[in-house]
Amino acid sequence: MSSCHHCDEFSRASLVRRTAAEAGRGLPAIEPGMPLPAGTGLDRRAFVTRTFGLALSVYGIGKLGLFEEGIARAASGPAQPVLVSVFLPGGADALSVLYPALDSNYRQLRPTLALDAAAGPVFSEDTRLHWHPSLQPLASLHGEGKVSVLPAVGYTHPDQSHFTSRHFWEVGATDARLSSGWMGRYLDHAGSMDNPLQGLSLDYQLQPALASTKVPVASVAAPEEYSFWAPGVWGDVEQRMLESLGPLGSRRKDPFLNQAAQAAAQSDRLRRQLAPFAGQGYGTPVPYPEVEDSFPHQLAGLAAMLAASLPLRCVAITAPGEYDTHSDQPQALADGLDVTARSLLAFQRDLEARGLADRVLTLVWSEFGRRAEENGSDGTDHGAAGSAFLIGTRARGQMVGEFPGVDNLDEDGNLKATADFRGVYCSLLEQWLNEDATAVIPGAGSFSRPVLVK
């Protein structure tokens, strides 16, 4: 996949966001008035659940000692609905995700990028549109009534900055100053003080949409990878070596030496607890795509965690691919969508095979769509309305908003939104998570609620 098709702002924003999430303070500005990612500055501590053998980075206030009990209690309670947020980073091109194949304006705006009618399956709810060829897996699920399609979702006065628009989606409001995520605020209302698994970031860092203000949330990447290999060491000697990790971490007088020793000791404890996962990973009832990216593996892990009754409620993950396709769009977009869609199909089949499908809805979104007219470098620039999908057996399976057409673009030449992401959030809160949206989404009363759940 091409790695240089995105804009500098996207690269810098990604790096700065990563730094912010790790450190929580002191950001260099990349644009005037740049919002801080939600959750910046949250305290982070490591925690391992003995019951479930998971190493978590826990964010927010709480007593780590109580979490074990809280997680166990939540796990033994009634199963809660789960919402999974999948983010396509960079602004995925809505006019390729679902493209008006035979529209003469479309072909005129996209002389080199327009996709052929025969390339992708027809979208049955609006036969002017075709699915991107890489989205065949989603088209199949849509045919089974398990995908609600939003062909043009966004908000009024669209912001074309990756950083700012993504922030809006993450906090659930067009407010640069809001510092908590929309799912985090939901958990503040509906969650508990002792179950960090209620908001799970499948990442090495906290996904800002999960940033809460009161309750703890957690992140975990790949528990089965927590192993200690050394070159040229195996067998009995390797076992003895690993047994030495703990004693090397015994208490020291010097405070900093002791800090290093404590890290070694904690790592050894963690290694022992995660040993059952080492080198094996999770078993899955269905095959997932075998690709370099960790996304399918993380989704397989998520299904396994749900099957193990882990008390998850909101989960956030970033999809593979870079969608900021200023250049070389055809290949980059096809590659990213391909792995993402095949992985999401496998995840859905996995949930169905495990009897969990009625408990999980997955929202796939991007910070914006792209300009209707292609640029001169085989790509497209930042636009406004984008596409989103809600996947699951409980998804209503009907289009939300309509395709606005490319003959009715906004003043910048972008797709106009026909659905507001804040209304979508209100619907998910009220129809799926059973929470009053006014407590979570600022100005919730002003947004119409599409019917998303059946």
Add this chain to the structure above:
Amino acid sequence: MRQVVEAILRHPALYLGPRMVKSPAVYTAGLLRALRRGIDTEAWTWLMSLAGQQLFYPPNVAGWDDSRWLDTATYRARWLIASQAIEKRALKSDKAKLPDDAAKLLARAEGFLGRPVLTGQTHSELKRFARRALDDANAKWKKEQYPALIENALRQLMASSPDLQTC
């Protein structure tokens, strides 16, 4: 600038003050220097990032916060850094002929890593490991091959020990 750097380098606190946890970059550079190995791979960038440090994107504009460098994730990243640093010179157990003596093996490992200053606690634990691992060699082939495996393990354990994480 020169005067400032000179003042920092000449200040007694730099040499006599309490220990500090090394940043991933300092830790990696120290290991490579001890091994007389230059920058011959780009792996250090992602390894250091795993350990919590991305050069030119420091954690905060105020400077480094030494207390945040080590946790279970970054400790493992430092283990990976140590593995990467020593891997090229790992001994082959079917070829290397090493003494079956814990003290001698430990001395060799110390020499390999440039004779770092180890606390008595770490020294004792490493020696105990070597002794126990040698005791496991209950067959002729094990007696021949285990010393090299133990030497490799001593290098790894020493390089990732708390002593080498601080300065």
